[in-house]
Amino acid sequence: MGVPQQPGSKPEHALTGLEVPSLFSDFDLYLFGQGKHYHIYEKFGAHPREVEGITGVNFAVWAPNAAAVSVIGDFNGWQHGATPMQLRHKELGVWECFIPGLGPGTLYKYAIHSRFNNYAVEKTDPYGFAEELRPQTASIVTDIQHYRWHDEQWLQQRAQQQRLSSPISIYEVHLGSWRHIPERHKEGAVEEDRFMTYRELAHALATYVKEMGFTHIELLPITEYPYDGSWGYQATGYYAPTSRFGPPEDFQYFIDYMHQQGIGILLDWVPSHFPKDGHALSYFDGTHLYEYSDPRKGEHKGWGTYVFDYGRSEVCNFLIGSALFWLREYHIDGLRVDAVASMLYLDYMRDSGEWVSNQYGGREHLEAVAFLRQLNEAVYGQVPGTITVAEESSAWPLVSRPTYVGGLGFTFKWNMGWMHDMLEYMHLDPIHRRYHHNNITFSLMYAYSENFVLPLSHDEVVHLKGSMLTKMPGDLWQRFANLRAFYGYMWGHPGKKLLFMGGEFGQWQEWNYAQSLDWHLLAPPSDPHHAQLQDFVRDLNRLYRQEPALSMLDCEPEGFSWIDCHDSDNSVVSFIRRSQQTADTLIFICNFTPVPRHGYRLGVPFPGEYYELLNSDDIRYGGSGLRNNQPMPSGPIYWQSCPHSILLTLPPLATVVLKKRPGSDIIGLEEENLSYE
Structure with missing residues (x-):
């Protein structure tokens, strides 16, 4: 092994004698030590470069407790010590070398010999841009700068598309099981399924x-x-898109094509824990480098994983660099940060005696809190227009508020409370719902304490929880009617929308990561209710995007008010959604029983004629067809705290959306008013 190099020196390549300038400047090393090098992935990892006319690959890895590190690969027979690295900075433990003649496609790992316990191991590159297809684990030298992007128009308008006042309706997707491509062996005897590639998924999805x-x-x-x-929630390659669906360039194409079609991309990202697989981050250099050494902080026993050491600046830099990498280099539009609650609390999923308190004796994980704030400040400072979303299920305050007012700095927070309350409510037989009316209304007590996303996610359709459709009570017709009514209420409720794939057409089976969704349900001779539910979700999204009242004041209390939240006897709720323009006002009425209600009096905010914009009981959605086909004129009868009211028919298990007809403000004819007396 070469003599350890000090900052500013040029390591001499062991094989050629070539003096190779380091990729790290002293300032790079200083920033990394401070945890604030936000382009760190341009330094660590494997980077093709040219030195004095000689092409090769520069390798760099962080291993402060290693006695020796070498690069092994198919180019040197995977022989430890054959291609040694030099210690670039003793205190930080940065190792580096340049290997002439190598280029993209080279398979490699780091052979690390620790200063402790005679520990020797082969590790995947933590900063590697690509890895072999499982079960192989080598990193692959990759140049991700060659792809030519065509999404400039999307990037220019992205900030406008992702404002708090913008309609954001999210389709949550697991790429490996959204849709498979059936294949037949050459012999023609055996059929099988395969994953779609990134490029195939780009066009189909x-x-x-x-x-x-x-x-x-x-x-x-x-x-x-x-x-x-x-x-994917136990990641080993924080800078590498999975090779299951193709190489990195194909993933870039996937993102690029989506953007050209006007579709934003959010990525689930997991800085909360990582698996114990020996080839990756765990016990990296013979010490607990990336994870806390104390198992009371460093292990998620319930998940069988390690917890990142947020008190170590280099680890925080690794994670923040990963977040920025996806946003910058792959043009991802936002990150949904997984398991934030597990990061915030030292006693998360731990019994008494299994956790250690913070310096003040509390359960709050102060180092993780500081990390999350730094993460969000870095994202908004470095990649304006992108967003972050916290999957956070506790009552931690100010999750989606700026760090300068004491918040964590996320753009949005998942509304897990709303999700659990509503799923519990919808699971009930309608005859019992009158006793659980609070499940519908309670969310509005805190709806504006955060900027919320309403999630119906993958977690709710696995582990024997049933699919969205099987959660609904009743016979076949009632199951679909319940689900349509629920979706209608969800799209009317304040908050951005998220629906996991398959929920839009009422898949019967629980989600199975190993197989395709049941797309055959949408084709004859299958029950038409599935395609009709799909049509309803499509029309909900159309309504959501075209009606400003559903998004413009989405995060402002002025955008919502109850008409009646007390009609528990009938299991009916009604409310108003507003924009900054009075003419945009919408009225939602939800009947969560199978009893149609004729002549139901409803308070309205303005005089005029009201008409149906959407009715989940429409025949074309598989409903009974009980509609209000004629305009409903208001009368000056004070009702439900409103100065005017109308009479309408409430269909069974349905959500109805009303809007006032433009120019119909003057209704004062006596014969019309008489019908309300």
Whole structure:
């Protein structure tokens, strides 16, 4: 091994004698030590470069407790010590070398010999841009700068598309199971399924999402992961898109094409924990480098994973660099940060005696809180126009408020409370719902304490929880009617929308990561209710995007008011959604029983004629067809705290959306008013 190099020196390549200038300046090393080098992935990892006319690859890795590190690969027979690295900076433990003659496509790992316990191990590159297809684990030298992007128009308007006042309707997707491509062996005897590639998915998924009217897709983690059954939530490659669906360039194409079709991309990203797989981050240099050494802080026993050491600036830099990498280099539009609650509390999923308190004796994980704030400040400062979303299920305050007022700095927070309350309510037989009316109304007590996303996510359709359709009570017709009524209420409720794939057409089976969605349900001779439910979700998205009242004041209390939240006897709720223009006002009425209600009096905010914009009981959606086909004129009868009221028919298990007809303000004819007396 070469003599350890000090900052500013030029390591001499062991094989050629070539003096190679380091990729790290002293300032780079200083920033990394401070945890604030936000382009760190341009330094660490494997980077093709040219030195004095000689092409090769520069390798760099952080291993402060290593006695020796070498690069091994198919180019040197995977022999430890054959291609040694030099210690670039002793205190930080940065190792580096340049290997002439190598280029993109080279397989490699780091052979690390620790200063402790005679520990020797082969590790995947933490900053590697690509990895082999599982179960192989080598990193692959990759140049991601060659792809030519064509999404300039999207990037220019992205900030406008992702404002708090913008309609954001998210289709959550697991790429490995959205749709498979059936194949037949050459012999023609055996059929099998295969994953779609990134490029195939780009065209098929963009067409479908655009047709359905969703504004964004959210991808379950595509950061490289070894075990299919983790769905990507136990990542080993924080800078590498999974090779299951193609090389990095194809993933760039996927993002690029989606953007050209006007579709935003959110990525599930997991800085909360990582798996114990020996080839990756765990016990990296013979010490607990990336994870806390104390198991009371460093292990998620319930998940069988390690917790990142947020008290170590280099680890925080690794994670923040990863977040910025996806936003910058792959043009991702936002990150949904997984398991934030597990980061915020030291006693998360731990019994008494299994956790250690913070310096003040509390359960708050102060280092993780500081990390999350730094993360969000870095995202908004470095990549304006992108967003971050916290999957956070506790009552931690100010999750989606700026850090300068004491918040965590996220753009949005998942409204887990709304989700659990509503799923519990919808699961009830309608005869019992009158006793659980609070499940519908309670969310408005805190709806404006955060900027919320309303999620019906993958977590709710696995582990014997049933599909969205099977959660609904009743016979076949009632199940679909319940689900349509629920979706109608969800799209009317304040908050951005998220629906996991398959929920839009009422899949019967629980989600299975290993197989395709049941697309055959949409084709004859299958029950037409599935296609009709799909039509309803499409029309909900159309309504959501065209009506400003559903998004303009989405995060402002002025955008919502109850008409009646007390009609528990009938299990009916009614409310108003507003924009800054009075003419945009919408009225939602939800009947969560199978009893149609004729002559139901409803208070309205303005005089005029009201008409149906949407009715989930419409025959074309599979409903009974009980509609209000004629305009409903208001009368000057004070009702439900409103100065005017109308009479309408409430269809069974349905959501109805009304709007005042433009120019119909003057209704004062006596014969019309007499009908209200």
